[in-house]
Every structure is written in structure tokens, then in C-alpha cells.
Amino acid sequence: MNFTVLTLAEQIILTLAALMLFTSFLLLAQTRLLTLIHIFALQGALLFATTLVIAFTYGRHHLLISAALTLGLKVFFIPIQLQKLVTRLDIKREVEVVGNPSLIMFGAAALVLFSYYAVLPIRELSMLATRNTIAVSLAIVLLGMLLIISRRKAVVQVVGFMCMENGLMFAAVAATQGMPMVVEMGVALDVLVAAILFGIFFFQIRTEFGTLDVDKLNLLKEVD
Amino acid sequence: MNALYLTLLLPLTGAVVLAFCGHKRIAGRLNLLFCIATFITSLRLAADVFFHGSILTPQNFFYVDAFNVYLVLLNSFVGMTTAIFSSPYMAHEQSIGKVKAGGMRLYHSMYQGFLFTMLLALLTNNLGILWVAVEGATLATVLLVSLYRTPKSIEAGWKYFLLCGVGIAQALFGTTLIYFAAVQIMPDNNQALMWSVLYEHASELEPTVLLLAFVFLIVGYGTKIGLVPLHNWLPDAHSEGPTPMSAILSGLLLNIALYAVVRFKMLIDPALGSNIAGHIMMAFGLLSFLVAGLLLHRQRDIKRMFSYSSIEHMGLITFAFGIGGPLATFGALLHMIVHSLTKSAIFITVGHAAQVCQTQSIDKIRGLIKTQPEIGWGLLIGTIAIAGLPPFGVFTSEFLLFSATIKSFPWLVISLLFGLSVAFAGLFRHVQPMVFGECPTGQVKVKANMWPVAVHLCIILWLGIAVPDVLAGWIDQATIMITGKGVL
Numbered sequence: 001m002n003f004t005v006l007t008l009a010e011q012i013i014l015t016l017a018a019l020m021l022f023t024s025f026l027l028l029a030q031t032r033l034l035t036l037i038h039i040f041a042l043q044g045a046l047l048f049a050t051t052l053v054i055a056f057t058y059g060r061h062h063l064l065i066s067a068a069l070t071l072g073l074k075v076f077f078i079p080i081q082l083q084k085l086v087t088r089l090d091i092k093r094e095v096e097v098v099g100n101p102s103l104i105m106f107g108a109a110a111l112v113l114f115s116y117y118a119v120l121p122i123r124e125l126s127m128l129a130t131r132n133t134i135a136v137s138l139a140i141v142l143l144g145m146l147l148i149i150s151r152r153k154a155v156v157q158v159v160g161f162m163c164m165e166n167g168l169m170f171a172a173v174a175a176t177q178g179m180p181m182v183v184e185m186g187v188a189l190d191v192l193v194a195a196i197l198f199g200i201f202f203f204q205i206r207t208e209f210g211t212l213d214v215d216k217l218n219l220l221k222e223v224d
Numbered sequence: 225m226n227a228l229y230l231t232l233l234l235p236l237t238g239a240v241v242l243a244f245c246g247h248k249r250i251a252g253r254l255n256l257l258f259c260i261a262t263f264i265t266s267l268r269l270a271a272d273v274f275f276h277g278s279i280l281t282p283q284n285f286f287y288v289d290a291f292n293v294y295l296v297l298l299n300s301f302v303g304m305t306t307a308i309f310s311s312p313y314m315a316h317e318q319s320i321g322k323v324k325a326g327g328m329r330l331y332h333s334m335y336q337g338f339l340f341t342m343l344l345a346l347l348t349n350n351l352g353i354l355w356v357a358v359e360g361a362t363l364a365t366v367l368l369v370s371l372y373r374t375p376k377s378i379e380a381g382w383k384y385f386l387l388c389g390v391g392i393a394q395a396l397f398g399t400t401l402i403y404f405a406a407v408q409i410m411p412d413n414n415q416a417l418m419w420s421v422l423y424e425h426a427s428e429l430e431p432t433v434l435l436l437a438f439v440f441l442i443v444g445y446g447t448k449i450g451l452v453p454l455h456n457w458l459p460d461a462h463s464e465g466p467t468p469m470s471a472i473l474s475g476l477l478l479n480i481a482l483y484a485v486v487r488f489k490m491l492i493d494p495a496l497g498s499n500i501a502g503h504i505m506m507a508f509g510l511l512s513f514l515v516a517g518l519l520l521h522r523q524r525d526i527k528r529m530f531s532y533s534s535i536e537h538m539g540l541i542t543f544a545f546g547i548g549g550p551l552a553t554f555g556a557l558l559h560m561i562v563h564s565l566t567k568s569a570i571f572i573t574v575g576h577a578a579q580v581c582q583t584q585s586i587d588k589i590r591g592l593i594k595t596q597p598e599i600g601w602g603l604l605i606g607t608i609a610i611a612g613l614p615p616f617g618v619f620t621s622e623f624l625l626f627s628a629t630i631k632s633f634p635w636l637v638i639s640l641l642f643g644l645s646v647a648f649a650g651l652f653r654h655v656q657p658m659v660f661g662e663c664p665t666g667q668v669k670v671k672a673n674m675w676p677v678a679v680h681l682c683i684i685l686w687l688g689i690a691v692p693d694v695l696a697g698w699i700d701q702a703t704i705m706i707t708g709k710g711v712l
Contacts, residue, residue: 121432122404134404141397145390157386164393171400176407179400180414183352187396190359194389197366201382208375217379220460223522 009057013174016050017136020170021112024143027163028108031096033155037082040159044074047166051173063178069188070169078162078195085202086155091212096153104150108143115139133174140167154205154212158198165191227268228279228286231296232343234262238336246329252311255332259304262339266300269293274698280349284418287349290701291557295483296346298561302475302568303339305676309572310335310468312671316579317466327371331466337364338472345480351417352403354484355396358448361477362388369465380460387457388447395444395484401437402491405429419487426494434492438501441488442508448481450535451542452512458535463527463584467575470527474534475568479560482538486545490706493548505546510639512539517643520650525584526574529654530567533610536647537563540640544625547632550709555624557699558691562617562684566609569680573602576672577658586654591663596670600659602677607655609684611648617687 006014023043030036048070055063086092115138122134144164148157169187172179179187202212209216238258245251270293273279278289288296314331317323323331341364345357362385370381399417406416409428415421422429443454450458462470485505492501516535523529537559544556576599581589593600609616622644629637686692691699696712704710 118436122401122430122436134401138397141393148386148390154382161386161389161393164390168393168396168400171397172403176400176404177413179352179403180350180417183350183356183417186353186356190356190363193360193363194385197363197385200367201370201378201385204370204373204378205382208373208378214382217382219376219379220383220464222456222459223519 009053012053013050014132016046016053017133017170017174020046020050020166021136021139021143024140024147024163024167025105025108027159028104028143028147028150029101033086033096033153034083034092036156036159037079037086040082040162041075041079043163043166044070044079047170047173048075050170051178054173054177058177060177062181062184063173065181066169066173066178066184066188069184073188073191073195074162074166077192081195081199082155082158085199089202089206089212091153091155096151096156099150104146108146111142111146112139115142134171137167137171137175140164140170143167152213152215154202154214157214158195161198162191162195227265227272228281228288228347230265231262231269231300232340232347234258234265235336235340235343238262239333239340242336243329243333246332247325249315251328251332252307252315255335256304256307256311258336259300259307259339262343263300263304266296266343270297274694280420284349284415284420286347287418287420288347289705290698291486291705292346292483294557294695294698294702295479295560296343298479298564299339299342299346299476302564303472305679306468306471306475306568306572307335309471309575309673309676312673313468313575313579314466316670322372323466330367331371334364334368335468338368338477342476342480346483349419351399351419351422351487354419354487355392355399358395358445358481358484359389359392361480362392362448365461365465365469365473365477368469369461371466371469372464374464377464380457380464384457384461387454391447391454392444394440394447398437398440398444398488401433401440402429402488405433405437419491422491426491429491429495431495431497434495435500438488438492438504442485442501442504445481445484445488446508446542449478449485449538449542450512451508451539452515452535455512455516455535459523459528459531462531462534463525467527467571467578470531471568471571471575474531474571475564478534478538479564482541482545482560485542486706489545499546499548502546502548505542506633507546509539509541509543509546510636512536513543514539514639514643514646517647517650520647521653523654524586526578526586526589526654526658527571527584529586529651530570530574530610533647533651534563534567536643537567537610540622540625543640544628547628548707549628549632550703550707550711551624551631552628553707554699554703554711555621555628557702558687559618559621559625562621562687563610565680566606566616566618566684569677569684570603570606570610572677573599573606573674576670576674577603579670579672580667581664582666586658588664589658590661591659591667593659594663595667596672598674599672602674602681603655604659605681606677607651609681611651612644615685615688616681617684617691620688620691 051067147160
């Protein structure tokens, strides 16, 4: 595939896809909580931009609502709430030790390769010019999972979770030009409720365990 | 048609109303009232489907056929009987200070909210909404798991939330892939996620995409079913929450997730022209069945033990749907009913037993049959039923499943028999001393309403001796839909 034969819109979408993937890597490498939240907001903004581009290029005007939801939830509401929380709990400057940074980066790269490998049969078939996007969105979902399992702070796990959501929305928007309206609304509602519940949980965990380190959550075991 | 909308509207209204008055004394009754009303409308809905066949609403938004209507009926029935139990149980929990007024409001409101999301998941025709509803069911129950605010319950809630959230996200990716495959061949994007439309075009969908989608779907919804190795959240969530929640989580929610998987399998089989999806399900199911049976032995908490038993049974049902013939499917559908009736009856009994002994620890629950005979007998008979001994319904369905397995995969019967006897031993090793052991001092009788348990066990007994024609005909219709051939 030659990049220059694509239309301008497709080039923009592919560039945005690459940038979104790049922010996922940044999230994995970032150890400061506040910066992590900012990068997450940036990823949301990229998703917002992708949605806008597709809405205008393909004339899918219901995607504008979806774009507005992304802007409101992923760029403003969730990052701002997380930031407030981090300030309030006074863990703003906390630096988290990441297990083995280079190993995680290699793992992440392997996951991206795996995503491309997994969707290879689809790529051959697709008539859509944005065929790379499924692989990239799968990679973002998997990197979100990697972020969740490689960190101990509950806040980072939430960011990982929301990052997965970003990947899913990106798949829906870029690969299929948006799911039916009612589904997008339902998903957005679920994300909103989940974000609120996460906030409640932070306080419950903080009250009972005195920390937001999920390593301390080890009372329940498979077998005694 | 109206019955369909009422079935959804009633619990939704209930959730809103109880959000305001869920802490009052009357809330338990009100909760029950909403459940009874929902049960009546779902009976009406079932009658409609029975006499007039499948219902498809305008714009294809809701779809009711023999397969989901019997689960709707089961859901509202168990929801109702559990509400009967829940009312005095939660009043007792409040009186000993485990839950405060705000907690009660949350509990009652979310009880109805949970029923609503489950019914929505069953009745919707839109696969995207199915996902939204299943995720909604997680969100509705996640705060109920941590209702008691103990460190353990908060840990369980967090695990439940994060693991199920991450798991179910995979299912959304799978759904997106299905949509991606569908828009290639369908002109109307808004119809491309409608199950009934997809089912008509199933053989035209691109098989490679569907297979990839199914892998994501089984991992996603499989997390919700509690399939090994995705089951870690389940025993925690089921054991730390209030007991009525355990009863409907174990009895109903697992069924809903499995229902979703089977719906997708129905789409994927014609496209693939082979039973790969079924083989994946068989592998997950058999693994869950064996591992959960072994883990039963090592449990110290009575509710955890029965959650592992749920994993075991869901594994068996998944395995049976995986085999895929008419007999196996018939058995699996029947097993879904008998398992959820038996398991909810057991959890209700266990809730009372835990109140009698003021603990959930198996080592400390002793001599139930002396302290309060009806609870002791309830637990004993419930366990006999769930272990699959005749004359109860679980025996019937397991017998059918075994016959089907012998026909298609004779070698696997050995592992099934092994798993069954391991689980049997695990259950009785713990239950026997709890029921017949030396009675410690300090046990007090509690006000127990054993009617729901008695009714459930009688139905199980009835199903074990003779499955009524109406029900058998119904399950057979569902079997014909799923496999193309009936048993009767």
C-alpha cells in the first residue's frame, strides 16, 4: 500500500491511528500519575479528532454526537475528575516503579505485531481504505490490558481500562464508520457510570486499606 | 406486545421508585411487589409466544422466541422468589448493623436495576444493546458486592469490576467485528446489528472475521460466565455480597452471559460451516468443569464453595452447547433451568444458615439439623439435587448430556464422570458435618422463610420425575432453532 495514493482524509485517519498507538506506548512508559492522566486526555482528543474527520468525510452526521460524547467524557470529564482525585489524595508527585520498563516495551511491541498478525485475513478482504485501523485498535485494547496488569496503582488501572475503551471506540468509528446511534449512546452511558463507580471505589479502597495500591488487595485467595 | 414493554418497564420503574424510598420499612415489600408484577407480565409474554409464535417488534428492536422467553420467565420467577427471601433477610442484616439506610436504598434500587438489565439483555434484538445490558448488569451489581464495606467485600467488588470490565470489553470488540462483517453485505447500517437480520444472512458473512470475532466474544462473555481461567472474580463476588445477590448472580446472570454466547454461535455456525466455535466452547467448558470440581475441596467459605459449584455447572452447560447436537442442546437448556432453580434455593438456605451460625466459615457451621431443622434439610436436599442425584431435575439433564456425549465424543465421558464424582465428593465432604455435626453453643434460631426453597426444590423434583409437556415442547422449539433438529 502506497501512502500517497490514499485520499487526504484516509491519510489523516491513518496518521491519527498511528498517533493514538503512540500515546498508548507513552502511557505504558509514563510513571508520573499526573502526566499519565494528561496523556490519556491527549489520546481522547485524538479519538475525538478521528471521529470528526470521519463524520465529515463520509457524511455520517450521527457521529458528531459520538464525537461530542468523546470530547465531553474522555477529554474533559474523566481526566479532570482523575486529576482532582489525585490532587485530593495527594499522590500527585508519586512516581511508580514499573516492573521492568524495557521488558514491558518489548512486550508492547510484540502485542502490536500480534494484532497485525491476528487481523491479517481481514485486511486482505476489506474494501475500506482504513483497513489498518482494526489492527491498531486491537493493539490499543491489548496495550490497555498490559497497562492494567503491569501497574499497582488503582488510578493507573482505571486509565488502562479507559484506554481500552478508547481502542474499542476507535475500532467502531474508524473501521465501520460508527455503530448504530443507540449502541454508541449505550456504550457512552456505560463508560460514564463506570467512571463514577471507579471514583466511589477509590474512596472505599482508600478508607479501608489506607492506600490506592492494589497490591494490598490480597485478602481473597483461590484456595486457603 | 404490551406485555413485552411492561416486562421491561416494571423493573425500570421499580429501580427509580426504590432509589427514593428503598430505605423505608416497606421497601422490601415494594421490591417484592414489583417482582411479582414483572413475573405476571412475563407469564403473559410467554403465553403470547406460546400461542402466536415469535414476536418481532417494529424496527426489529426486540425479538422474543422460544429460546429467550423461557429464560425471561425463569429470570422473573427466580427474581420474585429471591425477593420473598430478601425482604426479611435484609431487614435482619440492617438490624444487626451490617447495612445502613443508604445501603438499603442502593440495594433495593439496584435489585430492580439488575433485573431490568438482565431482561433487556434477553429481549433485545440488537447485539450492541445486548453488550450494553450485560455491562449494565455488572455496573448495577458492583456496588452491591461491596455493600458491607468490609475490606474483603471491597476487594471483591474491585476485582469484579475490573476483571469483568476488561473481559467484557473484549466482547465489545467481537461485536464490532461482527458489525464490520455485516456492513459489508448489508445496505442498511441500522439493521446490521439486529440478530434476526444477521441470522437470515448468516451464511453470507465473511467466515474469517466471524471466527476472530467469536474468539473475542467467548473470552468476553466467558469472563461473565465464569469460565476457567477467566473465573477469578466469580467466587469473590458471589461470596462477599449480600446473599440474595449471590442467589441471583449465580442463578441468573451466568445464564445471561451464556445465552449471549449461544446467540453468537447460532450466527457463526452457518457461516463457518463447521463446529469450530463449538470446539472452543467444549474446551473452555470441560476445563471449567474439571478445575472447579477440584477447587471445591479446598474452600473454607460456604458461599465460595457453592460459587465454585456454579462454575462447574456453567462449564458443563457450555460444554454441552459446544457439542451442539439436538440432544446435547436440549439437555443444556434444561440444565440452565434446573441449575438456576437449585442454586438460588441453595444460596437462600445458605444465607439463613450463615445467620444462624453468624459466620460463613464452613468449619464453624455445624449441626444445622438440630438447631433449625428446616434449614438443615434445605441445605441437604439442595446439595443432593445440585450434585445430580436422582430423583431431581439435575440428574435428568446431566443424564441427557452424558448420553449426548457418549454418542459424539465417547472418550470425554470418562473425564466428565471423573469431574462429577470429584465435585460430588467435594460437596458432601463439607455439607455432611455442617448438617449433621456436633452442634456448638451459641447458635440461635432465625426467622427463616423457607417457602422459596421448598417451591424451587419441588419444581426440581417435578422436572426430575416428569418434564411437563408444555416445557418440553418449548425447550424442543428452542433446540430446533439452535440446531435445526428437535429431540421429541
